[in-house]
Each structure stands twice: as structure tokens, then as C-alpha cells.
Amino acid sequence: MRLSKRKLMEVALSIRKRHFQNLLDEARQLRREVTAARRSRRRRAHLIQLARHYSLSYVLKKLKPEAMTLQPGNGGLPYITYDHRIMRSHLAMLKAQCREIHAEWKRIKAESVKPIAANLKTLLEETELVKESPLEVHWIVDNVEFDNVWIGDIEVTMNLEKFSVHAFNKSVDTDEKNGYQHPHVASDGHICWNGYDSDAQSYHMAGDFLAVKDMIDNLLRTYNPRSPYISLEDWENGTSTSCNECGERYSDDDLAYSERYGEYLCPNCRWLCEMCDDYVSEYDYDSDMNACKRCVEMESDICALCLERFWRRDLNSVEMLVVGKMETVPCCETCKEDYESRQESESNEKEENELEPERNDHADAESLLAPAVVLSTDTQ
């Protein structure tokens, strides 16, 4: 796709017009800020005057530091606050910005559209036109490499009508890099400019696209180890993490983090504790209880009768004689039932035994007491 000479001139003129418009908008915004700053200063001066008139020493004391003022509060009571717009330096800075914009306005008015057209012409020679509406170009920043780590070819797309730049990696599978296109490019293609975007935007607005292109190229060829989306080590090895048990590297999706033990565990080295719902290593897992050892220790107990381990929530208790003393001991449901039924039958038996003599008086005593009366003739 190519732009005709006529179209190129039209675009250059529209860029110039847009530049004027942006300067006008900026100047208007600055004028509003200057008015607001002046209003704040006047308001504070009036408040100080009133405080002096009514001898409000407390208010005067609070308003004395620079840029302190009163604001109406929610309940109708005013509160003292800091307002940077009151600062003389703030007003001076706004005025300086106004002067700068005015000077820029005068400068670009005196200039012809030719430099913008020349800039555009060279840009279109160095890049490829993608779209005419909005006007968009793309180019490749090829063979990006940092410290022998190959990043790949980066395709940059720049909208010439509004400041919008995207960069995508054309060489590597960025899924392995958590989607990052470059150490300084997010997964959606946005470049992190680290504050350089204000300059780039100003150049873009003025139609200095070649300077913007140079900035993008240089940024993509510079690695900032202090603040990358993804470090070079991770770029090279992938964003995988080692399993703390076996040491094998896995993608973050495959690893589970054990909150309680503070380690990453792969699917082969982790067990889920049914009690705390956390993953643990084999060493910390009790396979009989299907839980981590810590939960087993804290939440379980031994049944005093069958000596098997149960969760405390499933255990009951029984009163029983332990070393000659009645004590409450934990026991499982089955053991409790057995114990209680045994106790009941023992008690019934005992009761029956106690009733035996009485019954002897009335029942067939002969048959019951028969062995007792078998006496030897000698004794008789």
C-alpha cells in the first residue's frame, strides 16, 4: 500500500492542523488552571483577612504555612487542608507553560508543512503502510537480543493520527513467556515507556514520526534489568518454576503452592489434605488419614478401646475404669456401642445374679441347689 503525493500532502496538512488543535486545547486547559489557581489564592487571602478581622488566632495559626486553606466539610464544619494551587511557584509554572505553548504556536505557524511531509515521506519509506484510515504503519525491529538471550523480531504498529503504539513478537511462542512480547512489552502489545512517552507523544503530535520511531527502536533494543515484565532468565528458561520436592521445572499452572509449608509442588509430589484443603509433600502426608501430618496431630486422637486413630469430630467418649479410677476416655462410635451394650449386658447379668437367692425361695430349689446338697456320706 502506498500513499500518493497528493494524499501525503493532505495527511501532512491534517497533522499540522491537529498539532494546532492540540496546542489550542492545551492552552485552554492551562488558562483554566491559571484561573483556578488565582481563585484559590484570592480565597485564601480573603480567609486570612476575615480571621484577622475576627481575631481568630487559631485559624490564623493554621493558615500561616504556605498553601494551607479552609475547605467546607461534610457536616458544614470547615477543615484546614493543603492546596498546591495556592503556591506561587505553581502559578509561575503554569504561566511558563502558557508562554511555551504560545511560542510553539508562533513557531509552527511560521513554518511550512514541508518538514512534516518530508518526515512522513521518509517514515513511509522505512515502514509499511497498514491502513489509510486511521493512517497506520508497521515495521519490524529485527533480531532483538540481550546478553546472548534472543528475544526475536518485534513487529511495531504505530497509528499516525493518534498516539497509539503496539509491539508484538513474531518469532517466539509468547505463551511460554506469560504472554509478554518483550521484556518491556505487555501481553496486549503495550510498551512500558518508563516515562519516555511524554516526549514520544509530543514528537508524534508535531509530526516528528521518525524521532518516535527511533525512540521505539532504541527502547526495544535496550534491556532494563531493574524493571522488566519478564527477566532474561525467565525468557530463556520459560516462566516455569521448580518443584520444591523433585526440582523439576513446571509451568506456573501446573504447580500448586502449599500455604502451610511454603513450597511449590508439582502434580507428582503433592497430596491434598482433606482437612485444611492445602497441598503437602509426601513426607508431610498421612495416607491413612488422607491429611497432612499437622492436621492429624492437631485434629485427631486414638480410640481408647480399639486403639485406632479417628478425627476428633468423629470420636465419642465413655466413662470407664482406668487403673482403678473412673475416667472419660475417647472412643469411636463402634467401640462406644460395643462397650455400652457390653456394659448393659454385664449390668443385666449382675442384676440377675443379685435376684438369684430370692428366686431360690420360690422356685425349684432342688434342681438349682442340687450340686450343693450332694454331700458325702462321711460328712453326714
Add this chain to the structure above:
Amino acid sequence: MAGNVTITYLNRNGGGFAERHTVPQGTTIKQFLAGREIDADNYTIRIVRGAQGGFTPTADEVLQEGDRLSCVPLKIEGAR
């Protein structure tokens, strides 16, 4: 002004505005940058010149009326 040329210099001073500089006729890129303590080895330097369009100048390139000179540092550290 006779004997002088006016150029536009994109200097990345934070404001992003281009500066106008009037320099004696015959001033080379090397002389202009030396006055601003710019080491050409650390910058991408370009001139956009009327009909000629944009190009990377040599150190001995003489500045001409209406040139737009941009110096972009080679090291621009992005972030995340």
C-alpha cells in the same frame, strides 16, 4: 540573519517541544553536538531536510536552513 541558519532541534528536554537554534552558516553536525555535550556514538541522529526527507548525517554534514535535527539516545530503558 545573514551568515546564519536556523534549525529545529529535538532535544528531549522533558517538554517534548522542539527548540529553534540559530547557528553560523557552515556549522557541522559534529560542531553543533559538541556544543551540547552529545556523544554521537550514543545517539540515533537524524536530519529531516525539505525535499531530501530524513537521513542519518555524517559528522561533517553541514547544517542547512530549516533542518530538523533529532538526537535520540540509543539506551532508552523501558520498564513494566
